[in-house]
Amino acid sequence: MASYELCFDMGSAYISAGLKKDGFSDKIPAVVAYGGQDSEQIVAVGVEAVRTASMYSGGVKLSHPILEGAIIDVEGAKALISMLLERLINYKMSAFSRYNVSCAVPCGMISSDKKTIESVFLSLGAKQVSFVETPVADSAKLFKDFRIRQGIIANLGYD
Secondary structure, three states: OEEEEEEEEEEEOEEEEEEEEEEEEEEEEEEEEOOOOOOOOEEEEEEEEHHHHHOOOOOOOOOOOEOEEEEEOOOHHHHHHHHHHHHHHHOOOOOOOOEEEEEEEEOOHHHHHHHHHHHHHHHHOOEEEEEHHHHHHHHHHHHHHHHHOOOOOOOOOOO
């Protein structure tokens, strides 16, 4: 059974995801296009959602399923995360592969928002979901990239 380590950073504007072992990463706009008769059917996600909305302005409604790291539209978030999972590990994924997720979240995120994120990933096949506060994730990456042992990291927000 194959096992993968994935990292996710879910922002209001973009969702970034990476495959820890390979160092491969991807980033898509955190936007979902709804259409159909009742405007509740997901017709496109990410860049395709923006393209679809510009082509069919009347019948398509754009939605941002994530607000400040919290999921406000579960179905829209599932569609976005599914697309990233396909792009990251589809070519390697078998019916028996599982993956662990580390998700960067804003400082002070309430536990119910974390539970929602966890339930979305678990419903999509994750084995385990852990959370890392964004400043900690940023500082770990910067300290590693610049090979320094101490210092101050200032996260001013926005992508």
